[in-house]
Ligand code: NMX
């Protein structure tokens with residue numbers, strides 16, 4: 001057993017004891033009331049889950065095990081000569097709860113490189129889809145194809161004890177994360193580069209190897225990938241992809257099945273597909289105005305037009321955040337350093353100046369500020385990755401780190417099947433008549 005796995009078990013056992021005593025001593029304590037509006041409106045604001053890997057503050061944004069994004073960029077180990085964090089380090093932080101050393105990160109990188117071989121039948125499954133299929137459809141199907149390798153499903157079939165679940169979920173997690181970049185790159189090269197595939201380079205870190213297999217060798221693109229795959233990894237437990245993975249995992253579906261469920265959620269335009277929608281929205285605006293650098297007045301008119309058509313302005317708003325997403329800010333800082341003259345990047349910045357007051361003036365949009373998806377596409381486009389319907393796959397590869405680290409915690413802590421109570425409007429009417 002690797003030392004990271006041993007350490008994880010040690011941490012999880014200690015946390016499990018603490019949780020047991022919290023439940024024994026304070027299990028009946030109420031933390032909040034639930035209103036009928038919340039029950040009808042997407043359970044917004046109801047605290048109903050424990051997710052150990054990260055916590056979201058409405059104003060400050062995400063913290064991973066207590067560390068903000070600027071802190072992560074400073075503290076996590078970097079690639080040689082690089083200045084962005086290695087996502088391997090974030091995974092270690094989320095799993096173990098401690099900032100990793102360079103040695104810890106190298107160990108994770110080497111483990112993932114060793115496990116990255118993708119069986120040929122997975123490529124056959126991808127090849128069986130029409131090339132026109134959306135990359136998220138191919139990606140989710142490939143994850144399900146990989147499921148035949150699940151150690152958890154096999155061990156469960158053979159009748160392991162509940163106490164051993166975490167160990168097999170951990171193994172599946174490490175193998176699945178190791179293989180995702182190859183699967184994603186295969187889909188990309190198949191769909192957009194005439195099926196001219198690029199073999200992995202086992203000497204590179206997880207992100208640089210992914211960039212290499214996609215066909216991008218520029219060092220600053222590799223840095224972008226390290227930043228991108230770090231900041232998209234986790235956003236506490238209630239977002240659609242994290243919650244779906246956790247929910248499906250709670251039925252003891254294996255990590256492949258659970259992650260595939262998360263990915264079908266990420267593929268929704270109100271969630272991860274918004275990164276694709278942002279670039280489409282900008283390109284449609286530019287095409288309509290016949291310019292690649294629309295003025296602020298033109299952007300304002302286009303936002304009004306979008307709202308009048310009853311559509312959302314993609315990349316803006318959030319169910320929890322009430323300020324600019326620090327993931328947007330991190331990407332903006334990267335763009336200021338690497339590509340401040342790029343017209344799409346400049347348009348993203350102009351939208352940032354123009355959109356918030358217009359959205360706020362509607363009086364109904366609770367958060368008029370940009371989220372993570374408002375910036376990512378412009379950066380990718382700058383480096384030549386122009387195929388926007390692939391963007392959500394990149395988000396998905398990153399999201400695996402958070403939701404699968406959480407799934408390891410779910411099983412190590414022995415969390416039960418998730419099954420909230422639902423009601424009918426008939427029930428509500430009777431309840432109201434009595435009260
Ligand atoms: N443009 C237009 N209308 C919006 C927007 C927006 N960007 N954001 C919220 N609204 C509307 C929303 O549709 C709702 O309208 P109605 O009452 O007619 O149903 C009203 O404002 C109130 O919604 P909120 O309570 O502010 O937002 P909610 O928590 O329901 O939804 C999002 C959050 C993120 C789904 C929503 O802001 C949105 O649709 N944004 C655009 C899509 C997007 O960028 N999603 C990516 C989120 C981040 N991610 O990666 O997952």
Ligand code: MLT
Pocket residue numbers: 234235238239240241271319320371372
């Ligand atoms: C996410 O990263 O999951 C999104 O910002 C959506 C969310 O947190 O609800």
